Every structure is written in structure tokens, then in C-alpha cells.
Ligand SMILES: [Zn+2]
């Protein structure tokens with residue numbers, strides 16, 4: 588099992604990275620991603636500061652627990668204009684994995700335009716809680732999103748912090764070959780690894796899951 592969506596004290600989570608890692612190990616997880624917010628809103632301001640992002644990466648790299656891989660991740664805000672918020676001066680390659688998420692309410696056409704441009708830009712690896720702020724979307728829009736995501740190898744997330752997207756959306760993604768990533772979106776220690784329900788849903792609907800080790804850069808494998 589894995590959990591690719593966890594917040595630490597570097598954004599709005601309440602746990603330190605070493606606490607998260609120890610707890611993840613106890614829960615039997617093999618690979619986790621620390622994905623603090625990067626946002627213009629107050630919860631993620633810290634990550635816009637280069638020094639803090641570097642400090643966080645060093646802690647991730649130096650937290651060594653046997654049989655647990657910790658990815659240097661990020662949950663970057665997707666803005667209504669299709670812009671992805673990254674820490675100033677850093678590119679995508681600084682991180683092992685980037686989740687792109689909307690945290691604002693936008694109209695469905697704005698959502699579609701913005702998400703399509705983000706998917707095509709290759710700036711993110713995973714669309715975080717894809718329908719959380721939009722609800723149900725028309726099937727033809729779902730198809731366009733699914734086709735673009737499949738073409739660009741961008742995964743959709745099953746996130747246990749929010750209600751699951753409707754089945755139709757998941758099935759459309761599945762039919763077009765989109766893969767799924769799983770994350771608890773934990774903001775406190777005891778939510779880390781709360782992903783069993785997501786794995787069950789994926790199994791029930793025959794959704795294809797990503798291989799989380801795909802995000803491990805060979806130099807930072809924690810053996
Ligand atoms: Zn989020």
C-alpha cells in the first residue's frame with residue numbers, strides 16, 4: 588500500500604515529517620509522498636519561500652526508515668487561469684511528484700479550460716481530488732479531460748479526504764486508459780495511510796493504478 592498525498596507542518600498539516608514517516612511504517616506503507624500545499628492562499632505561503640522548500644527537502648532526504656520510501660512531493664494550486672503555483676525559482680524537476688489541485692470554486696467551462704491546459708503543460712503528475720470543487724461534470728467534458736490525461740500520462744487521484752468522484756467520471760477515465768493515484772490527504776498523523784477504501788474502490792471498478800515507484804529518482808531510493 589502507498590499514500591501519495593500527505594500534508595506536514597510545512598503547510599497546514601499538524602505532524603512533522605519524521606512522525607509521519609514512523610507512523611507510515613507502522614501502518615505498513617512502503618512509499619509515501621509529503622505533498623505540502625503551494626498556494627497564494629495563507630495555508631501554503633511557506634512553500635513559496637525557497638529556503639523553506641530546501642529545508643523540507645533535506646528533512647525528507649535525511650529521514651531514513653528501512654523499507655519506506657519518502658517522496659519529495661507538492662500539492663500545487665491550479666488557478667482559474669490554468670496557472671500552476673510552484674515555489675518561486677523552482678521547476679517541476681525539483682520535486683519527485685506534483686499533485687495539481689483546484690481549491691476554489693469555478694464554473695465548469697473555466698474548470699475544463701484550465702485543467703486541460705495544465706494537463707497539456709506537463710507541469711503536474713496527478714490531478715488531486717479532481718471533482719471535489721466542481722461536483723458532477725457533463726460526460727462530454729469528462730471525456731475530453733480523460734483523453735488529455737491519458738495522452739499526457741497524468742493520473743487522476745482517489746482521495747479519501749473528499750467524497751469520491753461519481754462513478755461515471757471514474758469509468759470514463761478507465762475507458763480512456765487513465766491511471767489512478769491514491770492518497771489520504773492526511774492533515775494529521777492518524778489520517779496517514781487511511782487509503783484502504785480507495786484501494787477497494789479501485790479494485791471494484793477495475794481502475795488501473797499508477798506504480799508509485801515510477802516517481803522515485805534512482806538516487807533517492809531509501810533502502
Ligand atoms: Zn487539496
Ligand SMILES: [Zn+2]
Pocket residue numbers: 592594662772
Ligand atoms: Zn491536500
